Amino acid sequence: MSVTPAIELRGIVKRFPGVVANDDVNLTVLPGEVHAIVGENGAGKSTLMKILYGMQRPDEGEIKVNGAAVAFRSPKDAIAAGIGMVHQHFMLAGNLTVLENVILGAEPSRMGRLDLSEARWRIDLMGAQHHATLDADRLVDSLSVGEKQRVEILKVLYRGAKLLILDEPTGVLVPQEVEELFATLRELTAQGVTIVFISHKLHEVLAIADRVTVMRDGTTVTTVQAADVTAAQLAEYMVGSELPSPSTRTTQATEAVELAVEGLGVRGPGERWLVRDVSLQVRRGEIVGIAGVEGNGQAELVEALLGLRRPDTGTVSLGQRDITAWSTRRRREAGIGYVPEDRHARGLLLAAPVWENVMLGRQGAEPFARRGWLRLRAAKAFAAEVLRRFDVRAPDANVPAFALSGGNQQKLIMGREIMGEPQLLVAAHPTRGVDVGAQAAIWEEIRRARDAGLAVLLVSADLDEIIGLSDRLFVMFGGRLVAELDPDDVTPQVLGTHMTGGRQGAA
Amino acid sequence: MKARALIPGAVRVLAPVLAVAVALGVSALALLAIGESPVATFSAMLRYAARLDSVVSILNRAIPLFLSGLAVAVGFRTGLFNIGVEGQYRLAALVAAWAGALVVLPAGVHLVVVVAIGMAVGALWAGLAGLLKVWRGVHEVISTIMLNFVATGLAAYLLAEHFREQAVAGDLQIKTAELPASALMPTLNWALRALGLELRRGSHLQGFLLVCVLAGLGFWLLLSRTRFGFDLRASGLNPEAARASGVDQRRMVVATMLLSGAFAGLVGASQLVGFFHRYTIDFPQGLGFAGIAVALLGRNNPVGIALAALLFGFLDRSAQILDLEDVPKEITTIIQGVIILAVVIAGQIAWRVARRRQAVAVSEQVRRQEAAA
Numbered sequence A: 001m002s003v004t005p006a007i008e009l010r011g012i013v014k015r016f017p018g019v020v021a022n023d024d025v026n027l028t029v030l031p032g033e034v035h036a037i038v039g040e041n042g043a044g045k046s047t048l049m050k051i052l053y054g055m056q057r058p059d060e061g062e063i064k065v066n067g068a069a070v071a072f073r074s075p076k077d078a079i080a081a082g083i084g085m086v087h088q089h090f091m092l093a094g095n096l097t098v099l100e101n102v103i104l105g106a107e108p109s110r111m112g113r114l115d116l117s118e119a120r121w122r123i124d125l126m127g128a129q130h131h132a133t134l135d136a137d138r139l140v141d142s143l144s145v146g147e148k149q150r151v152e153i154l155k156v157l158y159r160g161a162k163l164l165i166l167d168e169p170t171g172v173l174v175p176q177e178v179e180e181l182f183a184t185l186r187e188l189t190a191q192g193v194t195i196v197f198i199s200h201k202l203h204e205v206l207a208i209a210d211r212v213t214v215m216r217d218g219t220t221v222t223t224v225q226a227a228d229v230t231a232a233q234l235a236e237y238m239v240g241s242e243l244p245s246p247s248t249r250t251t252q253a254t255e256a257v258e259l260a261v262e263g264l265g266v267r268g269p270g271e272r273w274l275v276r277d278v279s280l281q282v283r284r285g286e287i288v289g290i291a292g293v294e295g296n297g298q299a300e301l302v303e304a305l306l307g308l309r310r311p312d313t314g315t316v317s318l319g320q321r322d323i324t325a326w327s328t329r330r331r332r333e334a335g336i337g338y339v340p341e342d343r344h345a346r347g348l349l350l351a352a353p354v355w356e357n358v359m360l361g362r363q364g365a366e367p368f369a370r371r372g373w374l375r376l377r378a379a380k381a382f383a384a385e386v387l388r389r390f391d392v393r394a395p396d397a398n399v400p401a402f403a404l405s406g407g408n409q410q411k412l413i414m415g416r417e418i419m420g421e422p423q424l425l426v427a428a429h430p431t432r433g434v435d436v437g438a439q440a441a442i443w444e445e446i447r448r449a450r451d452a453g454l455a456v457l458l459v460s461a462d463l464d465e466i467i468g469l470s471d472r473l474f475v476m477f478g479g480r481l482v483a484e485l486d487p488d489d490v491t492p493q494v495l496g497t498h499m500t501g502g503r504q505g506a507a
Numbered sequence B: 001m002k003a004r005a006l007i008p009g010a011v012r013v014l015a016p017v018l019a020v021a022v023a024l025g026v027s028a029l030a031l032l033a034i035g036e037s038p039v040a041t042f043s044a045m046l047r048y049a050a051r052l053d054s055v056v057s058i059l060n061r062a063i064p065l066f067l068s069g070l071a072v073a074v075g076f077r078t079g080l081f082n083i084g085v086e087g088q089y090r091l092a093a094l095v096a097a098w099a100g101a102l103v104v105l106p107a108g109v110h111l112v113v114v115v116a117i118g119m120a121v122g123a124l125w126a127g128l129a130g131l132l133k134v135w136r137g138v139h140e141v142i143s144t145i146m147l148n149f150v151a152t153g154l155a156a157y158l159l160a161e162h163f164r165e166q167a168v169a170g171d172l173q174i175k176t177a178e179l180p181a182s183a184l185m186p187t188l189n190w191a192l193r194a195l196g197l198e199l200r201r202g203s204h205l206q207g208f209l210l211v212c213v214l215a216g217l218g219f220w221l222l223l224s225r226t227r228f229g230f231d232l233r234a235s236g237l238n239p240e241a242a243r244a245s246g247v248d249q250r251r252m253v254v255a256t257m258l259l260s261g262a263f264a265g266l267v268g269a270s271q272l273v274g275f276f277h278r279y280t281i282d283f284p285q286g287l288g289f290a291g292i293a294v295a296l297l298g299r300n301n302p303v304g305i306a307l308a309a310l311l312f313g314f315l316d317r318s319a320q321i322l323d324l325e326d327v328p329k330e331i332t333t334i335i336q337g338v339i340i341l342a343v344v345i346a347g348q349i350a351w352r353v354a355r356r357r358q359a360v361a362v363s364e365q366v367r368r369q370e371a372a373a
Helices: A045-052 A075-080 A098-103 A116-129 A145-158 A175-190 A202-208 A231-239 A298-306 A328-333 A343-347 A376-389 A406-419 A436-451 A463-469 A492-499 B002-006 B009-033 B038-049 B052-078 B085-102 B109-136 B140-163 B189-194 B208-225 B227-237 B239-244 B249-276 B287-297 B302-324 B330-372
Strands: A007-014 A022-029 A034-038 A060-065 A068-070 A083-086 A163-167 A194-199 A211-216 A219-225 A257-267 A273-283 A287-291 A313-318 A336-339 A424-428 A455-460 A472-477 A480-485
Touching: A007 A045, A022 A045, A034 A045, A034 A175, A034 A202, A045 A163, A045 A194, A075 A083, A083 A145, A098 A116, A098 A145, A116 A145, A145 A163, A145 A175, A175 A194, A175 A202, A175 A492, A194 A202, A202 A231, A211 A231, A219 A231, A257 A298, A257 A455, A273 A287, A273 A298, A273 A313, A273 A455, A273 A480, A287 A436, A287 A463, A287 A492, A298 A328, A298 A336, A298 A424, A298 A455, A328 A336, A336 A406, A343 A406, A343 B239, A376 A406, A406 A424, A406 A436, A424 A436, A436 A455, A436 A463, A455 A463, A472 A492, A480 A492, B009 B038, B009 B302, B009 B330, B038 B052, B038 B302, B052 B085, B052 B208, B052 B227, B052 B249, B052 B287, B052 B302, B085 B109, B085 B140, B085 B249, B085 B287, B109 B140, B109 B249, B208 B227, B208 B249, B208 B302, B227 B239, B227 B249, B239 B249, B249 B287, B287 B302, B287 B330, B302 B330
Parallel strands: A022 A219, A034 A194, A034 A211, A083 A163, A163 A194, A287 A455, A287 A472, A336 A424, A424 A455
Antiparallel strands: A007 A022, A007 A060, A060 A068, A211 A219, A257 A273, A257 A313, A472 A480
């Protein structure tokens, strides 16, 4: 025996209805390494992490931490064993300070009274050690995304974690912030902290990890040294075959303007402009992309386009008609398709069958309704067509939407919207959380619809997606469109610069 | 047809059946604890309920419970909790009774007008809660509860000061004038007679039973076959998705409360034109609250609500025999109470089981299809 692994998983099996279960998962994480776990969405990464962090108990198999077998019943047990988790979605209280957030739930006390000085000292020390200096008294709401993530990391370290699980930590960061995160991680490993890094961004994985474990279909496929492998090889392990090469772009854009936005402004609470003076046009047969870090007004822009939010300034026109004052229903029936960024929250009636879900958005219009009466037969026929054409894996259209996997739910929404033959498709993060196969299929369908003359407004934080699909590309920052770029010769670095406010000068 | 097998209809039925079974079990324990035989008690209740006049009585009792259940269920399907059916139907009955006694109309028309007035008053009173929610963000649970008290007070004031029939000397009862025969609902005794069944004198099968059938049918048609019903259900299942699909949530809230209140108005009307013929201070109370239990037990669908209303009608009726058997009739209250608790819990469990089993079934079927392909 050379080194005792920090974590050792042997033969983990987790049966979990509806999603890919973990089946014979084996993982060895050495102390002080950055160990990446890659795989498509739905390959079993999240289940594995939940098992590691005590949120779920495996049905079979063995977990060893520092050589000793453990059986976590809750995250509390995992924390006690020195395992900490930094979630993809931050779990911070915005109206508390950094200090208060870090100690929340593990408040140091002396004789029953809160002892902040002790905590402050420890946080400053940790910050200094890890080059993650943060003003402990700042409100978390005032921090940038990258800083918030650092608070999450501090929080976990404060609880004595020796092993950090980072779940898709770079998803919300711009390239510069990713660099900073990686510096912090290297600092941590130098001091003996072990990192488990979950991602599907292969270049990042190769940049930070010492070793990489690939998951596919719920099982661990292989573990390799990051230095010995290329991104293409990793991708092959992940999908089990060659990746499709990026398609060549042929612009079909016509002169007919389908969507025209003029000087659109949306004010949030407290007079703050969430969207400010946005003007853009989308023509028939083109995809206009809006890149940007989330929270820079994209969501509000989309809501204003759909009539879900009243703009404070400006106009929106569809074709020749000014639709600024129209209701959501009128807009949708006039031909605006909508792929919402959160399919569970906005896109589906999970408890309702697939054939009812395909009506959603056009339930008042032909062919689904006539004089206020639903036409179930039309809905069922349409649903069957969506399932077939968009390769939605479901036994038939009578199953409820919740029974479908995430990728298939997204394909269902995509199919419903595109086959509804809209004039304009507003798609927000259309492939978020879907596997590589479904992603390629969705991209292909968007392209095909574009080629057939559809006008598409694409909002995405996924740079591959936004660069790969867009015919024209805007960057949104602080509620404004700050740059228009040519997707053919833009680099992630240039894009990242604009996405953070053009700190290095506009192109 | 294979898909039918995937939708575990059994599970949908399972929860209420389980709840009733648990309630019977708990009641049996209660009976044992006071030294009575559960078997003897339950069989006495069943025997008593099987008599013709009991069956008629159960049906009559189920009428307002069913309508009240529909009123609550409409709200539930949109994601609104109308606790105010109680106040809505009582105010509706009072105003309909007063207005109905004022006008002279041909038979039938008069009846329809009285019922319509009841529905309109119920709708307006419930609509108030809808408007409060839309305009001021007042939660409907709070406003409908409060409006129950307001309705009670308002009804008492209107009855005593304005709608009261000028009493004959010696008659101290506070009541509205009696509705003329043209406003009364004919009984269904002729139908029983046609079946060769003869009721005791003074006992009737209420004609409002037919209205219930129509109301149930209308409820089902509206919800599952119309765009409005789709919007309503979508709002209940996922308000955000409904909004994104173009449903105007504010309009939906108001429309649902109006609809719910109209059903509540039917509750009051059924008792008015079918039995009491006037509004008195003894007008039945508690039907609105019972409707919540009926809707819960019936899982918000008309067939379930009908069965639940019949069950509650049975418990009410069969409780009457218990006094003669020297068993405290409160045992039926225990049964009703435990049913309500159990149905909520069992409903949750059954839903989770159904969801899980269905997800497994679908993923397995997909896997099989892919293996075959």
